[in-house]
Amino acid sequence: MIPDSVSCGYSVITVDCRDLEPPEPLVLVLEAIEKLEPYEVVKMLHRHSPKMLFPKLEERKMQTHLKEFEDGSIELWIWKEDK
Amino acid sequence: MRSSGLSLDQAPPEDIPFRFFITAPVFGLLAGSFVLYRGSSLFSSSWSFETIALTHLITLGWVIMVMMGAFYQMVPVLVGGQVPWISFSRLVHALLSLGVIALIGGLLQYSPLLYPLAISTLLLAFIIFLTQLLTALFSVEAKRPIVTAMRISLVSLTFAVLLGILEIGTFSGLWPALLDRTILKSLHITLALTGAVGGLIVGVGFHVIPMFYLSSPFPQQRAVWILRTGMFSLAAVSLSLLLSANSTTLLLVTLPGVLASIIYAATVLRMLQQRKRKVVDATLRFWQIGLLAFPFSLLCLTVSFFWTDERLLFGFGLLFLLGFAVTITNGMLYKIVPFLIWFHRFSSLVGKAKVPLLKDILPEKRTRGQLHFATLALFLLLPGAILQIDGLVRIAGVCWMVSSLWLGLNLMHALRLKPVLYEQ
Numbered sequence: 286m287i288p289d290s291v292s293c294g295y296s297v298i299t300v301d302c303r304d305l306e307p308p309e310p311l312v313l314v315l316e317a318i319e320k321l322e323p324y325e326v327v328k329m330l331h332r333h334s335p336k337m338l339f340p341k342l343e344e345r346k347m348q349t350h351l352k353e354f355e356d357g358s359i360e361l362w363i364w365k366e367d368k
Numbered sequence: 369m370r371s372s373g374l375s376l377d378q379a380p381p382e383d384i385p386f387r388f389f390i391t392a393p394v395f396g397l398l399a400g401s402f403v404l405y406r407g408s409s410l411f412s413s414s415w416s417f418e419t420i421a422l423t424h425l426i427t428l429g430w431v432i433m434v435m436m437g438a439f440y441q442m443v444p445v446l447v448g449g450q451v452p453w454i455s456f457s458r459l460v461h462a463l464l465s466l467g468v469i470a471l472i473g474g475l476l477q478y479s480p481l482l483y484p485l486a487i488s489t490l491l492l493a494f495i496i497f498l499t500q501l502l503t504a505l506f507s508v509e510a511k512r513p514i515v516t517a518m519r520i521s522l523v524s525l526t527f528a529v530l531l532g533i534l535e536i537g538t539f540s541g542l543w544p545a546l547l548d549r550t551i552l553k554s555l556h557i558t559l560a561l562t563g564a565v566g567g568l569i570v571g572v573g574f575h576v577i578p579m580f581y582l583s584s585p586f587p588q589q590r591a592v593w594i595l596r597t598g599m600f601s602l603a604a605v606s607l608s609l610l611l612s613a614n615s616t617t618l619l620l621v622t623l624p625g626v627l628a629s630i631i632y633a634a635t636v637l638r639m640l641q642q643r644k645r646k647v648v649d650a651t652l653r654f655w656q657i658g659l660l661a662f663p664f665s666l667l668c669l670t671v672s673f674f675w676t677d678e679r680l681l682f683g684f685g686l687l688f689l690l691g692f693a694v695t696i697t698n699g700m701l702y703k704i705v706p707f708l709i710w711f712h713r714f715s716s717l718v719g720k721a722k723v724p725l726l727k728d729i730l731p732e733k734r735t736r737g738q739l740h741f742a743t744l745a746l747f748l749l750l751p752g753a754i755l756q757i758d759g760l761v762r763i764a765g766v767c768w769m770v771s772s773l774w775l776g777l778n779l780m781h782a783l784r785l786k787p788v789l790y791e792q
Contacts, residue, residue: 293517304582304644304645305582306580306581306582307579307580307707307726308646308707308711308715308726309725311711311715311718312718312723312725315715315718315719318719319718319719320719329667332578332579332585333578333579336445336446337445337446337711340379341715341716344716353702356585357585360425
């Protein structure tokens with residue numbers, strides 16, 4: 286489910302990184318962000334919290350919302366700050 | 369399901385871990401040269417100053433050097449702890465390098481002035497490092513086993529350093545012996561190797577094996593059990609040594625730790641066997657060799673409590689240091705260095721330009737040959753040292769030199785890679 290902090294009407298681009306080794310998850314997510322259109326949101330699925338991705342998202346002024354699950358896996362929602 | 373705040377950018381500048389990582393093979397080269405020069409005489413008595421010099425070329429020059437770089441990098445990134453006064457890390461590296469050279473020079477009796485220099489530089493290096501890292505690690509919650517393992521490692525290192533400094537001061541005549549030398553030596557070895565080195569490698573394994581090899585996660589409850597058992601054994605063995613306990617007591621308190629090491633090694637080997645991507649690279653082989661050597665080294669140590677034979681101590685030392693610690697840190701350098709280069713130099717270009725992957729930064733063909741020489745050095749040195757076959761020991765020394773030089777060149781190759789060069 287899209288977190289409350291993301292407005293309704295966004296289309297979701299899912300980037301499933303659960304079977305990828307570093308740095309492929311970062312590459313895929315950052316590539317997806319470069320192509321991100323207005324009213325699109327990236328949903329990243331990963332085995333663990335991608336701590337090294339966050340500074341890169343901050344550099345690109347992206348908004349994020351992280352959900353961590355009991356098994357350590359995560360869902361990271363990423364969208365443009367000014368939307 | 370729960371939400372959590374995001375980690376800010378706390379990673380240290382790239383030069384900090386890299387200066388530690390690139391120095392390790394230099395000391396490896398010196399250690400290999402020393403083995404070539406002195407041959408099997410280095411493995412005749414564990415009390416010999418030359419043997420102590422060789423041991424510290426490996427422990428301080430290689431293992432602690434890599435460990436320090438890894439701590440500076442991993443504590444902020446993996447654990448979320450903020451390392452204070454990060455620019456002092458460069459001073460720690462300079463002091464440690466100088467301290468190792470001074471200590472080795474002192475042990476080889478080049479000048480009596482080298483011992484005070486070794487004590488002051490090493491003590492200062494460790495005081496700064498331990499203050500930084502203990503502050504960072506004890507300011508985060510110990511929710512994950514890796515945090516507990518790192519704390520065990522640092523606390524053990526603190527005691528090991530104090531004992532080591534006490535010992536240098538004693539045999540250089542700076543102060544009288546405060547502890548029986550045999551007890552001090554056994555305590556120093558136990559805390560430094562099984563506590564400081566073993567603790568960190570075990571903890572890092574919990575995290576990096578699933579991350580880099582796409583394996584299932586290390587079972588959380590088992591990780592907690594392994595750490596608690598290891599911690600119990602470490603504390604109980606230390607106390608037993610301090611109280612001069614008999615061999616049976618030592619065996620009883622060591623066995624749980626040995627069992628924990630066997631379960632750890634078996635679990636990680638199984639995780640590697642069942643990894644999602646069945647790629648076999650040099651780093652995988654380094655981990656597999658290291659994991660096999662780990663429990664065998666501790667078994668040698670355990671048997672040495674009953675069967676007083678220096679060869680068992682050399683078996684423990686070689687299996688633990690070369691077989692386990694050097695081998696696994698070597699393999700991890702091949703994962704961590706390319707990843708950090710990619711992160712610091714290429715990640716900003718993603719989506720804007722073609723960026724290399726890890727295998728482009730350090731190709732497998734470069735690392736595979738070094739793996740062969742590292743393995744050959746280990747398998748020649750073990751029988752050579754234990755059976756006192758001088759020729760075999762010296763050939764192992766050459767293999768070790770080649771392996772260290774090759775590792776250094778591989779790391780330099782990766783470190784020289786810049787975006788502008790890659791585009792060309």
